[in-house]
Amino acid sequence: MGKNYSKMDPRSLHRSSSLNYGRSLNYEVRGLFNYSLSCCVNALLQSFSATTELLDILNIWHPSDGIDERNVPLQLRKALEAMRDISHSAPHKDFLNCLYRQAIRPSTQQDADEIFHIILNLSQKQMPDAAVAQEIRSLYEIKVETQVVCSKCEFIHRAPSSLFSLPLAIWERENTLKGCINSFFKLQKLPDSEKFYCDRCDEKQPSTHEMKLVSLPPILCVHLKRFRNDDGFTRKLFSEVTFPETFSTEIFAAAQSENADGLKADEWYSLYAVVVHIGTAMFGHYTAFIHSDQEWYYADDSCVRQSTWAEVRETYGESHRYGQRRTAYLLLYRKKSRNSTVGNTAALNEHYMN
Numbered sequence: 001m002g003k004n005y006s007k008m009d010p011r012s013l014h015r016s017s018s019l020n021y022g023r024s025l026n027y028e029v030r031g032l033f034n035y036s037l038s039c040c041v042n043a044l045l046q047s048f049s050a051t052t053e054l055l056d057i058l059n060i061w062h063p064s065d066g067i068d069e070r071n072v073p074l075q076l077r078k079a080l081e082a083m084r085d086i087s088h089s090a091p092h093k094d095f096l097n098c099l100y101r102q103a104i105r106p107s108t109q110q111d112a113d114e115i116f117h118i119i120l121n122l123s124q125k126q127m128p129d130a131a132v133a134q135e136i137r138s139l140y141e142i143k144v145e146t147q148v149v150c151s152k153c154e155f156i157h158r159a160p161s162s163l164f165s166l167p168l169a170i171w172e173r174e175n176t177l178k179g180c181i182n183s184f185f186k187l188q189k190l191p192d193s194e195k196f197y198c199d200r201c202d203e204k205q206p207s208t209h210e211m212k213l214v215s216l217p218p219i220l221c222v223h224l225k226r227f228r229n230d231d232g233f234t235r236k237l238f239s240e241v242t243f244p245e246t247f248s249t250e251i252f253a254a255a256q257s258e259n260a261d262g263l264k265a266d267e268w269y270s271l272y273a274v275v276v277h278i279g280t281a282m283f284g285h286y287t288a289f290i291h292s293d294q295e296w297y298y299a300d301d302s303c304v305r306q307s308t309w310a311e312v313r314e315t316y317g318e319s320h321r322y323g324q325r326r327t328a329y330l331l332l333y334r335k336k337s338r339n340s341t342v343g344n345t346a347a348l349n350e351h352y353m354n
């Protein structure tokens with residue numbers, strides 16, 4: 001490594017990364033050349049680069065001299081650093097080769113949510129420093145609990161799990177982000193054909209099924225599930241899904257588990273990156289909108305230009321449809337508090353979710 005990284009206490013970083021960044025999140029958004037249909041990874045790299053907390057965490061790590069160059073977190077860090085260096089002509093080439101060699105096939109149609117998970121999972125799995133791996137996890141981890149209630153003995157069977165993105169089903173009609181979140185956490189009665197084995201009753205029983213929220217991460221990735229598989233045929237839903245630029249974490253209040261960390265009244269999420277899918281399930285292209293320095297930018301591989309929130313909203317789908325059928329696919333929100341020095345409270349009031 002040609003650079004010396006200052007040693008930081010991961011716990012102190014966690015405290016700051018959980019909410020309040022005292023420094024500017026601004027940086028210059030730069031284009032990325034499309035190598036062998038790398039638009040999906042390119043759009044994700046734009047979102048990872050905008051997640052400045054991620055590079056801060058990776059920079060705590062001191063890789064050993066003999067580390068394998070095919071190490072994903074090593075190449076991710078190098079790519080994110082090189083993206084800050086305008087003189088670097090191919091900041092992400094080694095990272096792409098690293099992914100192509102071990103995780104994904106080049107020149108194929110890719111799913112951005114799947115690749116997002118592959119990159120984050122490999123970044124933890126191949127990270128020799130356990131504390132740093134845990135920091136990467138904590139940055140994105142949504143902790144949930146599945147609660148299955150036996151209709152006969154009323155015992156609540158709990159199963160904790162965690163997610164890196166909130167997978168929201170969408171309807172073939174108008175949707176709102178709030179409506180999709182409410183549906184995700186909605187109580188469902190399982191059909192009689194899917195009776196649940198209750199170990200208390202020692203037999204299969206009718207039951208209800210509910211997802212409960214345990215904790216929200218500093219970075220919330222929302223996955224709008226636009227690809228639906230019907231009888232082995234995948235199609236894309238172009239339905240409208242509106243989403244706000246900012247929203248209060250209060251919208252999760254009803255979904256909280258009894259084991260929840262507890263939501264704070266003064267916290268909200270602010271949108272800073274959108275991974276966009278253009279085209280159909282058979283043939284598509286990925287781009288990204290990035291918010292930096294109070295402005296929106298649009299990154300389409302090598303081309304980066306200034307954009308607006310109005311243009312981001314054109315990715316809602318259907319009625320907002322553009323000729324190219326651009327639709328938001330992954331939404332990245334950063335958690336902030338009212339006391340935060342970063343952020344715009346005027347925008348918060350304007351775009352508050354009702």
Ligand SMILES: [Zn+2]
Nearest residue numbers: 150153198201
């Ligand atoms: Zn039971």
